[in-house]
Amino acid sequence: MMKYLRLYKAFMIASLKADLEYRMNFVSRIVTDIFWYVAQIVTFEALFLHTDKLGSWNLAQTRVFLGLLFVVDAFYMIMLSENLDKMSDRVRKGEMDLLLAKPVNSQFMMSLQRANTAIFGNLVMGLAWLIWSLSQLPDFSWPRLFWLIVLVPCGLIALYGIRFMISATAVIFTRSENLQYMWYQLYRLGMRPDSIYAPWLKFLVVTLLPVGLIASVPSRFLLGPPDLGAFALAVFVAGAFLWMSQRFWKYALTFYTSASS
Amino acid sequence: MLTNLEYRLNFLTDAVLQPAVTSMIEVTLWFALFAGAGVAEINGFGLNAYLAYAIWSAFMARLTSTWMYEFRMAEEIDSGSINSLLTRPFSFFEYYMSQFMGYKTITTVVSLLVPLLTCWIFDLTIIWDRLLPALALVFYYLLVVQTLSFIVATLAFYLNRIHALTVAKNMGLWLLSGELVPLDLFPEGIKNALTWLPFANAVYIPVGYMTGRFGPDLFLRGWITATYGLIFFGLLAVLSWKRGVARYAGTGA
Numbered sequence: 001m002m003k004y005l006r007l008y009k010a011f012m013i014a015s016l017k018a019d020l021e022y023r024m025n026f027v028s029r030i031v032t033d034i035f036w037y038v039a040q041i042v043t044f045e046a047l048f049l050h051t052d053k054l055g056s057w058n059l060a061q062t063r064v065f066l067g068l069l070f071v072v073d074a075f076y077m078i079m080l081s082e083n084l085d086k087m088s089d090r091v092r093k094g095e096m097d098l099l100l101a102k103p104v105n106s107q108f109m110m111s112l113q114r115a116n117t118a119i120f121g122n123l124v125m126g127l128a129w130l131i132w133s134l135s136q137l138p139d140f141s142w143p144r145l146f147w148l149i150v151l152v153p154c155g156l157i158a159l160y161g162i163r164f165m166i167s168a169t170a171v172i173f174t175r176s177e178n179l180q181y182m183w184y185q186l187y188r189l190g191m192r193p194d195s196i197y198a199p200w201l202k203f204l205v206v207t208l209l210p211v212g213l214i215a216s217v218p219s220r221f222l223l224g225p226p227d228l229g230a231f232a233l234a235v236f237v238a239g240a241f242l243w244m245s246q247r248f249w250k251y252a253l254t255f256y257t258s259a260s261s
Numbered sequence: 262m263l264t265n266l267e268y269r270l271n272f273l274t275d276a277v278l279q280p281a282v283t284s285m286i287e288v289t290l291w292f293a294l295f296a297g298a299g300v301a302e303i304n305g306f307g308l309n310a311y312l313a314y315a316i317w318s319a320f321m322a323r324l325t326s327t328w329m330y331e332f333r334m335a336e337e338i339d340s341g342s343i344n345s346l347l348t349r350p351f352s353f354f355e356y357y358m359s360q361f362m363g364y365k366t367i368t369t370v371v372s373l374l375v376p377l378l379t380c381w382i383f384d385l386t387i388i389w390d391r392l393l394p395a396l397a398l399v400f401y402y403l404l405v406v407q408t409l410s411f412i413v414a415t416l417a418f419y420l421n422r423i424h425a426l427t428v429a430k431n432m433g434l435w436l437l438s439g440e441l442v443p444l445d446l447f448p449e450g451i452k453n454a455l456t457w458l459p460f461a462n463a464v465y466i467p468v469g470y471m472t473g474r475f476g477p478d479l480f481l482r483g484w485i486t487a488t489y490g491l492i493f494f495g496l497l498a499v500l501s502w503k504r505g506v507a508r509y510a511g512t513g514a
Contacts, residue, residue: 028425035432039441046446051298185283188290196293 007104008112015115029118033077037125040066040191055195060136061223065193067130068148068222069215072155074123079156082114084163088170096171097258107249111164134222147221151231154238155218158210159190161241164249171252190214206230210237281375283323287315288379304446310472313385314443317468320376321399322440324369325463327410330361331427334414339421344511354411354498361407362400369396388473391480395467398480402462402487406434408494415498418505439465445474456482459490 019026044066048059057065087110090096099109134140166183190211194202205212217234220227295308303311334357337343346353380387413430416423435441437460444452444465455461456479466483469475 022420022422024420025422025425028429032425032429032432035429035436039432039436042436043442046442047294047303049448050303050446051300054294054298182282185286188286192290192293196296197289198293198296201289201293 004104004108007108011113012115012117016117019117026118029116030121033074033119033122034125037070037122037129040069055193055197057193057195057223060133061219062193063133063136064130064222065215065219067126067133068152068218069191070126071123071130072152072159072214072218074119074126075152075156076159077119078116078123080111080160080163082116083111084167086114087167091170091256094258096256100253100256106253107164107246110249111160137223140222144222144226147226147231148218151213151218151221151234154234155210155213155215157238158213158234158241161238161245162210164245168245168249168252172255187211190216193219206233207237210241213237283319284316284375284379287319288312288383291315306445306474309384309386310474311443312383313380313387313472314468314474316376316379316385317387317472318440318443318464320372321464321468322435322438323372324365324399325403325406325438326431327361327406328427328431330357330364330407331410331414332424333357334411335417335423335427338414338417338505338509339423341511343509347506347511354502357411358404358407362403365400365403386472388471391471394480395471398462398467398470398483398487401484402459402490405459405487405490405494406463408491408498412494412498412501415501415505418501418509434460434463437461438463439468443469443474445469457486459486462487462490 044054044059044062047054048062052058054062090099090110096106096110099113100106102109134142163183186209189201189205189209190213194205194212194216197205202212206217213234217230220230291308291311295303295311301307306314334353337346337353343353346356349356379385409430410427413423413426416426420426437455437458439455439461440463444455444461447455456466462483466479470477470480470483
């Protein structure tokens, strides 16, 4: 475990140096995410111009949901996004050979080798939005934030699990960019509060397609009394998706034919 | 087109699976939004109108997405593999534009079934006479958006990494095209300003026209904005390409 933590620290430092090398890219990554934040905020602000409630949440509560979405997404973007986005490319170019030959877990290498350090700025913005939105709630109890210590990593792990499996299809099918693009469509289900969904869909987005764990479930713990059943489910789903991603990776590797050689 | 069909799963995902999933998600979202809001109409339009908009906007947005070709063009420049194209008797722009238009034509024919079937199943409002003119506008707009992608790709001559610019551009288009929310949900002034930009031709103008959200006036505006968009981005593309090639060392390949 310590070996992997040290390795990840080394990846972070190397990524920061590489990111600073391309300063224009560094800045544009931050700008990109600002666009994304603005798009999300504008969407909900526009919808709330025409209604008082979406599902069971009002505008102030939906802003909290958005804050959590921004924070979890920032963590995802920093740690995982670039690695998983480029997996298809790396497979096609045969870059995986070198990784598979290394004396470390290949899934770890494929998932965490590159960190996107420019997104730290976005994490700060996301946190600022979350704190501001929480401060707008008249009856918010700040100790509720402790729930996030477990729930945010759960959301992140579940998100990682499903995204990794989709990316790993590149090993089987060689070219699967469109499958990756489809992931972003599914991800949109997590970008809306699950309180607007019918019960069956709500269940689906916290279990089989766990995009609801990203922000909806943690938001419920901030906005209302804790639901221990939901808490246990979140932990279980995150663990299950992590396990499934490992199994799927091993299965996908049986199809790998080393494109470079 | 043949190159793309070589990877059949990728093609089927793009042409069938992706629009089907997107349509399903959009329908679910709008059903949920209306049920959650507990109202019969939002801004003068009922659930049926929003479902029709959502279904066709998912189709049009997928049709006008250029990210795949933009990445490929940028990669050619970045890696130096563009050298082999520079020596051919047609331009890099023409090469990719023809690939792009061919691919979009075939995927449109295949994936058009998804919104048509959805409209039939849910009995959604659509003015059939306006379908072909709306598709014609979208195909005209494809020239604009592919030219814009070409400009972004040519930035690879000047910058080492342009991936983030592609994503930033897509995010901007996502909002400005009306894919995220119909532009008529914005205050009137903002909506009016956005319809004077060519980007509304990706989704809002063609979809709004064929679903009866507005009449021919705004549709005509779409052709005008697409034309000046094409001229503007076309000139920018020529400039960016000429300057880029002039400084290109061609050592990558």
